[in-house]
Amino acid sequence: MIKTFTIEISKLVPGLVLAKDLIHDKTGAVLIPAGTQINQQHLKRLHAFAVKGRCVVNDPQYLVLNRDASGGAEAGATIRPLPSTINEQTRKIYIATFETIKKLFRKDQNIDEQGVKEIMEAAVNISEEIIRDPYVFPQIAVLKAIDNYTYSHSVNVAIYAATLAKFLGYKDQALKDICLAGLLHDIGKMDIPREIVDKPGPLTHQEFMTMKKHVYYSYERLKNLKSINNNILAAVSQHHEKINGSGYFQNLAGVQIHDWARILAIADVYDALTTDRVYREGLLPHEGAEVVMGSVLDHLDYEKVKVFIRQMSLYPVGTKVALSTGETGCVVSHHAASPLRPIIQIDGRPDIRLDLSEERTTFITAIVKD
Ligand SMILES: [Fe+2]
Numbered sequence: 001m002i003k004t005f006t007i008e009i010s011k012l013v014p015g016l017v018l019a020k021d022l023i024h025d026k027t028g029a030v031l032i033p034a035g036t037q038i039n040q041q042h043l044k045r046l047h048a049f050a051v052k053g054r055c056v057v058n059d060p061q062y063l064v065l066n067r068d069a070s071g072g073a074e075a076g077a078t079i080r081p082l083p084s085t086i087n088e089q090t091r092k093i094y095i096a097t098f099e100t101i102k103k104l105f106r107k108d109q110n111i112d113e114q115g116v117k118e119i120m121e122a123a124v125n126i127s128e129e130i131i132r133d134p135y136v137f138p139q140i141a142v143l144k145a146i147d148n149y150t151y152s153h154s155v156n157v158a159i160y161a162a163t164l165a166k167f168l169g170y171k172d173q174a175l176k177d178i179c180l181a182g183l184l185h186d187i188g189k190m191d192i193p194r195e196i197v198d199k200p201g202p203l204t205h206q207e208f209m210t211m212k213k214h215v216y217y218s219y220e221r222l223k224n225l226k227s228i229n230n231n232i233l234a235a236v237s238q239h240h241e242k243i244n245g246s247g248y249f250q251n252l253a254g255v256q257i258h259d260w261a262r263i264l265a266i267a268d269v270y271d272a273l274t275t276d277r278v279y280r281e282g283l284l285p286h287e288g289a290e291v292v293m294g295s296v297l298d299h300l301d302y303e304k305v306k307v308f309i310r311q312m313s314l315y316p317v318g319t320k321v322a323l324s325t326g327e328t329g330c331v332v333s334h335h336a337a338s339p340l341r342p343i344i345q346i347d348g349r350p351d352i353r354l355d356l357s358e359e360r361t362t363f364i365t366a367i368v369k370d
């Protein structure tokens with residue numbers, strides 16, 4: 001059975017899926033049927049009708065793991081040309097990391113010391129760039145330029161995790177090791193039957209149970225390698241544990257969960273939620289941030305989530321966006337206090353800069369990919 005929980009209707013955020021019909025508290029009418037994924041329009045309507053009470057939603061972590069499935073069937077393994085605003089050095093490192101990850105996942109054998117060395121080289125290159133400027137790599141991650149989920153996810157989790165680690169004060173080798181853990185965290189998916197990993201749709205309960213075992217297999221593949229230290233191993237083997245103890249594979253809770261695993265968990269959930277899949281559109285950065293924020297109390301590390309949302313450039317400068325007004329534009333800057341509502345230079349109107357922190361009724365509706 002999919003796990004569900006009951007929440008106040010006022011606490012609903014985009015991305016959550018209703019497990020039961022949402023009923024009008026006064027008339028008893030079904031307002032939104034079970035199975036619907038909540039979006040901004042639903043929230044506006046509920047607000048307009050002042051609907052009160054509680055509703056039942058699916059555990060968002062289940063949604064994330066379902067999104068974890070499917071690596072090959074839905075796509076090949078290519079990378080879209082990156083926008084010209086991204087500098088040559090960053091572009092080269094990103095493409096080289098993608099090639100290294102592709103080689104690792106395609107090799108049908110155990111990762112050896114040489115394999116770890118190659119991945120570490122990629123982790124060092126990414127980390128050094130993030131230490132120099134933490135705003136450049138998230139700008140690529142947001143574009144989801146790699147068309148294969150498993151590869152794209154591994155690279156993006158490494159980028160988000162290393163950037164969050166930098167904002168949390170991690171330095172030098174520790175930061176590089178966290179980045180490496182991000183690149184390797186789902187390597188155990190190689191041991192899950194292809195028909196489950198490649199399934200272009202939500203998993204059944206049984207398939208979901210099998211998919212969960214990827215954490216154990218990741219651990220098994222890495223545990224005997226000399227160059228993988230205990231911190232990296234803990235980060236990888238605990239990345240699906242939850243603060244309230246309801247995660248897996250060891251059912252750890254609270255302080256039992258390694259600090260690096262808490263970092264990976266945030267990066268993992270955020271990337272999974274914001275990626276498009278063949279059967280479901282990914283959430284926009286601000287919607288993904290709301291779901292992550294909504295699951296902090298019992299799943300994720302609250303203090304780290306706050307840093308992630310406050311500091312991370314979830315709409316990096318240079319991102320092209322479409323707005324609810326029908327216009328398109330480019331992110332030019334942010335207010336520190338409201339990073340999810342950036343300032344947009346409107347296309348074709350050089351005199352107009354729209355400040356979304358002031359224009360509260362205008363929303364970003366899509367990220368425009370070149
Ligand atoms: Fe995972």
Ligand SMILES: [Fe+2]
Pocket residue numbers: 068153157185186268
């Ligand atoms: Fe993952």
